[in-house]
Amino acid sequence: MAREIHDTLAQGLTGIITQLRAAQRVEDSDTHVALALDLARESLTGARRSVAALQPHQLDDAHLPEAMTTLARDWAQSTGVDLHVEVTGDRIPLSPAIEVTLFRVAQEALTNVAKHAGATRAGLTLSYTGAVVLLDIRDDGTGIHDPDGRGFGLSSMRQRLRGVGGSLEIESTPGEGTAVSATVPALQGNPR
Template structure:
């Protein structure tokens, strides 16, 4: 039997495993070292018969209890057959010498292998009858020894047999505990696998989210800045009657380049736009719109309604970027003469509307990266974007987001 198999057995299993071998060895040694020489008998034929019975008992114990116990495959029917065979061999050996009462005691231990428990109790009774019958009653039976025999058998059966139902309940509880431990180990293993999968998915999701964030920031800052620089430089290349006009375009291009560099650094550091660094959303949108109107030479009006609340930075950044992207699209595509920006605080929600009177377009034609990025931003904070436009009737971008208040600002009040 391997070390791992031994470690899996309980103390009671080890006792049942070792006890018959110990009792068999003790009884054999005592018989051949003391009982047989003391009787004056020769080794042959009695000693040879005893040796044969001991060998048969050893083989029976090995096949009937040792191997099944170590392999944990004890079966009720085979256990009953094993017990009857062990008891028969013990009685046969006791017929030669009372020394083998020692081996018969193994019947008490292996009666616990039988199930249901009444069968084990009957096995204890049979063992007690065989053991005490050979030592008390049979050699010289008298009424007194008969009474003594009956009393001893009853008391012995009750004292030893009472442990059988108790051990059976303990065995059932132990089996349930082992099954529970096995299920817990399986659950822990499954949880570990799920945890590893979740960690991998979270890592991949984080990488994807960061890529999308950088893509949006690049589009909203660098790409728009480069587009403005190109527009100004192209205007500076056009022949004009004034020497100051190209210089103005170059100055504007430098201004756009510096702003783009600043925004690129802020995007890499995941900071809010520069306009939001020193002001809240209404003032930042007003500053953005006025500067855009000056640069693009398009009339623009900003209106703020409702009670102003300091919003969560994520919401303010998202709304600011939507306003920025919408104004950029107006400058690039709309050919508009007037733009209106409305920021409305309604209590539970904040609304942002950017409208122009430009050429418009067919919404069914699809959206570019700018509009897709805008929608992703707003969905990321639990909001909704609605785009309305048709050829010749201008465009309206409407955003609705939850009014989540900045807790740090509230605590500072």
């Protein structure tokens, strides 16, 4: 993401500043102001594109339970691992930040199951419990030898969750599978 910001926004803003400084030094500044406006429009378009790329397309027209079901179905088809999905509690529309975070955590956890666990079965449970929403992903695979490890995927999940006031817990025993549990506040969003 840092590279994307550098390559689009920072360069666009640098160009705008350069054109506005040039406009300050000349009598007929219209050309420089016009170039600065064009650069500003291009930078805004690039920023919008970058933000849109961060939003999972599965959440475009669906709330989290539907998006998770689609994610799980597609993941099970591509991996051949039997995946059971369950949604419990009274579903409420969550804030977009919470939904994106839980969706990305589920993606990362399922990616880890596919890459490392050697699992034959897995489960994904999304639980609405009032003040918090819980996401649990468990598998019957090889387990994690160091659940407190600092691998990129685990660190990324922890950071995402901390960013919305959530937390991550991992329980694993070598040879007996892994359970990844994410907890976030049930901050409501607008109904779609």
